[in-house]
Amino acid sequence: MLQLRPLDPSFPIERQLATDAAPAVLVNLFTLAVDDEPKFLDAWRNDAAFMKQQPGFISAQLHRALGENATYLNYAVWESTAHFRAAFSHPAFRSSLAAYPSSVCASPHLFRKAGVEGICDA
Template identity: 50%
Template structure:
């Protein structure tokens, strides 16, 4: 993941590299991207190119990109994977690194892994 010029853990005590060492299934990769407004079009173009690699990998289930409302060039990407193992394998693909390396220098990525849980009155696991 260091190919993105700026990579910032959501939780400094538990960066993505440590999370990927845990066997868990299914998982959700949440990645918040901030980008300079001038680089927004280039980011989206390169994000789409990287996504074409990701979506063809074993273990990929689904994804959705969201943009912050208003003038904030902030994006939230939500990707469901079968397991940490399949995500780790997808991250190791040279063609994925090639696409992500083309992100503009202003991009800051903040990824973290999650699992769905039961919350009474708010959904089931």
């Protein structure tokens, strides 16, 4: 089963789930042993297929870091934190975490768009 390590220890995913934002962007950084990549990808594929069927899911994209180490970044967009909270808390999803190899460390964090004048809109 994977380990959870917050990106911001003072505001872990459990606290983020209690906030209201729409839309919400999940960024999840995964580190793992290179030998575990095939099992990781199978587990992630199954979780992504489940999430794709959940209300409020918009999109997801998995990225592999350049280099020899097995580091992945998942970027998923949800209609709201409420939708993500329902999917993340679903018993079927929670039980699926046991399929990840023990070397996998996940650092999920929710974000909202930020506006920067002249560059991007919130």
